[in-house]
Amino acid sequence: MINLLAKKNAIRRCKQGKLPADICGYVNTFAGATDIDRPLGEVRYIVFDTETTGFDTAKDSVISIGAIALNGTRIKVEESFEVLIRRDSVGDSNAVTTHGLLLRDLHEGRDEKEAVKSFLDYLGNSVLVAQHADFDVTMINRMLNKQYGFELFNDVIDTASLAKRLEKGPYYNLAHKSGEYRLDVLLERYNIRLYDRHTAAGDAFLTAQLFQMLLFKAGYAGIKTLRELLLK
Amino acid sequence: MPSNTIVERVVADLQKYPPFDDLAPDVLQDLAESISLTYHEEGEVIFSKGDSLKDHAFMVMKGAVRLFDSIEGKEVLVDLCDEGDIFGVRAIFAHHDYVLTAQVAEESLLFELPVDKIKHLLETNPGASLFFAGAFAKSVEEIEHTLTEAFDVSQRLYREESCNNFLQNETLEVTPVANVVTCPPDISIREAAKIMSDRNIGSIIIVSPEKHPLGIITDTDLTKKVVSRPGSIKEEPVSSIMSSPVYTISGGKTIADMVMLMVKTKLRHFCITEDGSPDSPITGIISEHDIITSEGNNPAVIMKAIMQASNRDQLKEQRDKTENLLRIYIEQEVAVHFISNIVTEINDAIITRAIDFSLEELEEEEGRKRPEIEFCWLSLGSEGRKEQLLRTDQDNAILYADPPSEEAESIHEYFLALGRKVTGILQHCGFVKCPADIMASNPVWCQPISVWKGYFSKWIVTPEPKAVMHSTIFFDFRPVYGQAKLAAELKQEIFGLIAKNRGFLGFFAKNALQNPPPLGFFRNFLVEKSRDHANEFDIKARAMMPLSDAARVLAYELRIPEFFSTVERFKRLQVLVPGMKDLGTEAAAGYEFLIRLRAVNGLVNKSSGRYIKPETLNKIERQTLRNVFSTIEKVQKTLNLRFQLDYIRD
Numbered sequence: 001m002i003n004l005l006a007k008k009n010a011i012r013r014c015k016q017g018k019l020p021a022d023i024c025g026y027v028n029t030f031a032g033a034t035d036i037d038r039p040l041g042e043v044r045y046i047v048f049d050t051e052t053t054g055f056d057t058a059k060d061s062v063i064s065i066g067a068i069a070l071n072g073t074r075i076k077v078e079e080s081f082e083v084l085i086r087r088d089s090v091g092d093s094n095a096v097t098t099h100g101l102l103l104r105d106l107h108e109g110r111d112e113k114e115a116v117k118s119f120l121d122y123l124g125n126s127v128l129v130a131q132h133a134d135f136d137v138t139m140i141n142r143m144l145n146k147q148y149g150f151e152l153f154n155d156v157i158d159t160a161s162l163a164k165r166l167e168k169g170p171y172y173n174l175a176h177k178s179g180e181y182r183l184d185v186l187l188e189r190y191n192i193r194l195y196d197r198h199t200a201a202g203d204a205f206l207t208a209q210l211f212q213m214l215l216f217k218a219g220y221a222g223i224k225t226l227r228e229l230l231l232k
Numbered sequence: 233m234p235s236n237t238i239v240e241r242v243v244a245d246l247q248k249y250p251p252f253d254d255l256a257p258d259v260l261q262d263l264a265e266s267i268s269l270t271y272h273e274e275g276e277v278i279f280s281k282g283d284s285l286k287d288h289a290f291m292v293m294k295g296a297v298r299l300f301d302s303i304e305g306k307e308v309l310v311d312l313c314d315e316g317d318i319f320g321v322r323a324i325f326a327h328h329d330y331v332l333t334a335q336v337a338e339e340s341l342l343f344e345l346p347v348d349k350i351k352h353l354l355e356t357n358p359g360a361s362l363f364f365a366g367a368f369a370k371s372v373e374e375i376e377h378t379l380t381e382a383f384d385v386s387q388r389l390y391r392e393e394s395c396n397n398f399l400q401n402e403t404l405e406v407t408p409v410a411n412v413v414t415c416p417p418d419i420s421i422r423e424a425a426k427i428m429s430d431r432n433i434g435s436i437i438i439v440s441p442e443k444h445p446l447g448i449i450t451d452t453d454l455t456k457k458v459v460s461r462p463g464s465i466k467e468e469p470v471s472s473i474m475s476s477p478v479y480t481i482s483g484g485k486t487i488a489d490m491v492m493l494m495v496k497t498k499l500r501h502f503c504i505t506e507d508g509s510p511d512s513p514i515t516g517i518i519s520e521h522d523i524i525t526s527e528g529n530n531p532a533v534i535m536k537a538i539m540q541a542s543n544r545d546q547l548k549e550q551r552d553k554t555e556n557l558l559r560i561y562i563e564q565e566v567a568v569h570f571i572s573n574i575v576t577e578i579n580d581a582i583i584t585r586a587i588d589f590s591l592e593e594l595e596e597e598e599g600r601k602r603p604e605i606e607f608c609w610l611s612l613g614s615e616g617r618k619e620q621l622l623r624t625d626q627d628n629a630i631l632y633a634d635p636p637s638e639e640a641e642s643i644h645e646y647f648l649a650l651g652r653k654v655t656g657i658l659q660h661c662g663f664v665k666c667p668a669d670i671m672a673s674n675p676v677w678c679q680p681i682s683v684w685k686g687y688f689s690k691w692i693v694t695p696e697p698k699a700v701m702h703s704t705i706f707f708d709f710r711p712v713y714g715q716a717k718l719a720a721e722l723k724q725e726i727f728g729l730i731a732k733n734r735g736f737l738g739f740f741a742k743n744a745l746q747n748p749p750p751l752g753f754f755r756n757f758l759v760e761k762s763r764d765h766a767n768e769f770d771i772k773a774r775a776m777m778p779l780s781d782a783a784r785v786l787a788y789e790l791r792i793p794e795f796f797s798t799v800e801r802f803k804r805l806q807v808l809v810p811g812m813k814d815l816g817t818e819a820a821a822g823y824e825f826l827i828r829l830r831a832v833n834g835l836v837n838k839s840s841g842r843y844i845k846p847e848t849l850n851k852i853e854r855q856t857l858r859n860v861f862s863t864i865e866k867v868q869k870t871l872n873l874r875f876q877l878d879y880i881r882d
Contacts, residue, residue: 074269075269077238078266079234082235201236202237209271
């Protein structure tokens with residue numbers, strides 16, 4: 001409900017010219033009515049991942065975003081996306097070894113505002129998909145809030161929760177066995193060949209392959225429309 | 233701008249398979265960007281016969297897709313595509329509908345390759361153009377193409393390439409010593425020794441006035457025959473101590489030839505003469521040293537050590553070394569027939585020595601004298617067919633002449649004791665005991681020839697399917713030690729029995745068809761279900777036995793008297809059976825490929841190599857294997873037709 005109000009508010013502000021014109025392209029994709037009862041095969045999904053300086057959503061920041069689109073069940077390499085964000089620091093040494101990005105690389109990145117804007121243009125009103133989506137969405141929203149004063153309006157699907165729901169049913173408590181739904185565990189379970197993990201784009205590509213299989217499973221489980229997939 | 237990371241990832245996947253392994257990076261990148269990935273569950277139909285063409289071709293990245301035609305409601309499988317295979321190429325070249333149906337046989341991840349991108353690729357890239365067009369051109373009207381044929385082209389290129397590597401090692405000519413030092417037969421030993429020490433050479437060839445080689449004297453001859461003896465032997469003519477005749481050959485021999493010759497003759501010097509015979513002038517000499525220095529790893533050295541071994545530990549040591557040699561040969565892609573010849577010679581030598589040791593032990597330790605009766609040691613099964621590269625089970629038997637009845641029991645006891653000793657030594661050397669106890673140590677398989685004739689008569693005159701299956705191993709007997717004529721006599725007896733009982737060949741042939749050809753190399757259909765070897769491919773039962781069984785049946789039908797290997801049988805059949813000219817060559821080559829594949833697998837896994845994990849095979853091996861399967865099918869069809877097996881019911 002809050003999301004809906006915020007969306008309407010942002011659309012109004014765009015009309016009134018109160019939001020920068022360059023961001024209104026994204027906002028206006030939400031202006032028309034979208035059919036939430038579309039079959040799953042007619043939805044455009046964007047599977048994405050972020051690399052951050054650490055795991056504290058209050059302090060750490062996003063240093064890269066990688067994403068790839070699924071038109072229905074078809075992964076389109078052409079419609080993939082990758083951006084590095086210029087930062088003064090790359091976080092603690094642990095994070096550096098995880099994502100392998102050095103300060104030097106980040107100096108070559110784009111500034112945050114520009115990066116976020118290009119991501120939003122790419123995104124439009126597609127359905128967002130990510131592994132442990134809460135974290136990535138929160139991190140993107142912090143940047144959005146800071147730069148434009150609003151948050152993502154897109155519907156979001158978490159692959160970990162979806163896998164759990166399809167495997168165990170909707171009421172299984174994920175908290176107890178969160179290990180079973182880590183990305184690499186899921187990839188192994190679904191027989192998806194691992195390679196260079198830990199770049200945002202690489203992980204997004206793998207997550208997309210996982211999501212592609214989950215969509216099939218969802219079909220068998222009787223989930224036919226976007227509404228059913230989103231549990232709305 | 234698509235993500236570089238993801239595009240690079242797709243490029244890396246494409247590059248693993250032809251024709252994309254050969255494209256410029258920018259071309260590949262452009263193609264990778266245009267690709268879509270789709271996931272499909274088992275049973276899903278990608279396109280059906282009669283569907284209009286899609287705007288992309290497909291490449292299997294994971295899983296498998298079957299392509300089939302429907303003729304009068306019956307499905308006819310045309311091909312199975314697995315990782316790296318491209319199908320649906322019709323969309324690139326043709327204008328009409330698909331002529332086959334593509335159905336997912338195993339959960340699959342497919343790359344969709346846009347037709348316009350591939351067309352562009354064809355215009356700018358001659359190599360890729362050849363690949364795709366070659367695949368399509370052949371039967372453009374007939375069937376949907378899978379590029380299997382196109383792959384054959386690149387495979388042939390690959391083969392030629394590896395063959396060249398092999399040629400560089402293997403068929404190098406051994407350079408003979410051209411200025412051979414010679415002397416006439418009538419000079420004294422002392423004079424000959426002086427020439428040798430003056431010229432600092434290890435041997436001298438004694439020649440006739442026409443320069444025909446008569447004999448040879450080596451350092452060893454001088455030490456053994458002259459220095460160690462008392463008296464004034466030194467003034468005697470060289471002809472009195474020379475080794476004669478010398479082994480003569482013609483020029484142009486390769487390392488492989490020479491190694492085989494050394495292994496076979498156990499000689500150390502070979503004279504080259506103008507026409508290769510001892511009756512023409514000498515032109516050069518090749519010594520063991522020349523051959524050894526031509527090639528670092530030498531089976532002749534192993535052979536020599538076996539012949540000089542004084543106990544079973546030394547035999548084991550040499551057999552272990554042979555495994556290293558095998559590894560080197562396999563790595564160097566040395567021809568399989570060469571490798572199996574060498575290994576068979578070595579195995580035979582080990583058996584020979586094991587028998588020598590056992591005969592001595594029986595006499596010296598147990599005071600049991602060898603009876604005055606002819607006997608023959610038989611190798612059976614794969615060792616009988618000279619195909620045992622790796623040490624697998626022992627299969628052997630003893631055959632001896634019919635003894636006088638009063639001695640029958642004691643002679644049987646003696647050979648049985650021999651059989652026990654020899655099989656024990658072989659076991660010590662790493663040849664494990666036959667689980668079915670088909671060994672010379674088993675009283676049943678250590679028998680005089682009349683009993684053996686009785687065994688074969690029973691198998692042939694009253695064939696039962698099960699008995700035939702168990703007896704095939706015996707039909708591959710080969711004499712290794714003793715009187716080979718006993719084995720030859722037994723073989724003739726068998727030919728006679730078969731001639732009188734034609735029905736037997738039908739059973740024999742039917743048994744050879746017990747293992748139907750696999751449809752394609754495709755995990756779900758082919759891998760074993762048993763717990764011990766789940767998800768492994770049984771190369772022996774599924775691929776080698778169908779061929780070796782068929783070759784055996786035909787060899788007996790056509791009364792081939794030699795104790796041949798499967799490859800040799802097919803090569804002979806190709807001459808004997810008009811309809812098998814090409815098929816025989818194909819089957820022989822296919823069988824050699826299987827022997828190699830099994831040896832490689834065995835060396836890697838330190839096993840008999842029988843069970844192969846499909847995912848460890850590379851693309852080319854899988855493709856070749858698939859071709860071998862189609863050869864098996866053809867061989868079995870031939871057999872079926874020849875024996876009209878459809879009329880024989882169980």
